[in-house]
Amino acid sequence: MQANTLRTEPTVMRPMKVVARNDVPKRRISGVAACPTHCTACNLRELCLPCGLAASDAELLGDLVYTRKRVKRGESLYRSGGSFDSLYAVRSGFFKSSVVLEDGRDQVTGFHMAGEVLGMDGIGTDSHSSDVIALEDSEVCIIPYAHLEEPRLQRQLHKVMSRELVRDQGVMMLLGTMKAEERLAAFLLNLSTRFVARGFSPSEFHLRMTREEIGSYLGLSLETVSRLFSRFQDDGLITVQQKHICILDVPGLRSVMVHDND
Amino acid sequence: MQANTLRTEPTVMRPMKVVARNDVPKRRISGVAACPTHCTACNLRELCLPCGLAASDAELLGDLVYTRKRVKRGESLYRSGGSFDSLYAVRSGFFKSSVVLEDGRDQVTGFHMAGEVLGMDGIGTDSHSSDVIALEDSEVCIIPYAHLEEPRLQRQLHKVMSRELVRDQGVMMLLGTMKAEERLAAFLLNLSTRFVARGFSPSEFHLRMTREEIGSYLGLSLETVSRLFSRFQDDGLITVQQKHICILDVPGLRSVMVHDND
């Protein structure tokens, strides 16, 4: 039942040899791993930026070598206002992004896992407009923006950015039209889907974020999130123990999300 | 006082000779204007996609010639699920974009005026994920996606898309953390800013959308929007008469938005 669920371990892809942390040479240059990574050797490439490059483009891929960087839990990958010069592909771990309003209020705008690309908000103004913080010890590939001159990579970048725009539409929908329980159901189903794509169990996982961060992302108070988790559990939809979640009834959750028609 | 406010007329840039509607040859090929447009002759180019191309790139700009298309009020520029093959730059008029949920609920995700680029949500999947509908008789330039191979235009496209991502962050912030009155204040100030950039009055303008559409965009009911307009008027912040808005007190509106600290 707990087959491929990793408890408090980092979200490394299942088929991946555990590369992170302990078996990497200790010498680092300000958080940048000494040994760079070849895209061809990376088992994230079906999710990552070069995704979609045909097999015939293997030689192109072969040229792509990126420096890696570790970001420890609680540290930031970049900060709002910081200068932009590269994108980041998450290799392992888990991040949250957030924006801060003038008066201090902040909101989590996304959670990001292996294979996802970060930093695109900086392209337009040459400086980032959000904070990105690791929710567990994580590792990213640094993709210098200058490298993206390559025409085929440009296309890929367009696609990645476009999908991000579509994702944002979904979040707006969630925040603008859904009720609290619908938002949380949508959130859980979305997480589930993304875990599956990375070889994890669709039904059992550990939340990397706090109730407060979930609430911020969903436009709810942390108490409402907590209450809804309890309610979902009472209704037999899920099991919750702190950050450990089991989804028991996917269709049930889906019907909560689509509409509470009972 | 009503200096450069256009009443029910389309939102054409002030310095622009009124090109739309009546002084264009009537013959059209399914909504596509017969005479194409040169970017060099377009006075939107400082806002539009080629924005940021240096003067030295004038010859590059000179090559850019786009077909125009008219979209009458209530008609759609594209629909969710429709195949993607080009982007659109708004030349004149006003659009709304919206997404529809499976159960029929829909939400307005943006309002778009001259110089803004539409259609980027289609790049990732080759089909659009939103509907775009003209709120008044409008005109767009059709920018075939294939044309964007041009390296300099690619950079521009990245910037435009990135700014769109940043805009989305702002909307999420608005929907996730702001109270109703803060949302409406932010909305009005945002409109004002965009009108200014197009040569219109910052303080006086006509809303092109209904209360319901504003409410949908802001995650509020149309009644709440209406009530807040009335309240803002009572508080001396604005003047409202149906769709005609005067902003009387920008700092006041800003303080409503930043925080209701009184």
Next chain:
DNA sequence: CGTACCTTTGATAGAGTTCAAGAACGGTGG
């Protein structure tokens, strides 16, 4: 000039926030 749509305003109800307090967990140091 009439009709359909849009807007305003009131009354009511409900969803979610806020405030508060206790419980569970996780990491740290003795």
Next chain:
DNA sequence: CCACCGTTCTTGAACTCTATCAAAGGTACG
């Protein structure tokens, strides 16, 4: 290994904001 502390989570109760329902008035378009 255990006790401690801070953080996170849960749950209750009261309140607030906003949605909903309803009805009347206004506009604009055909």
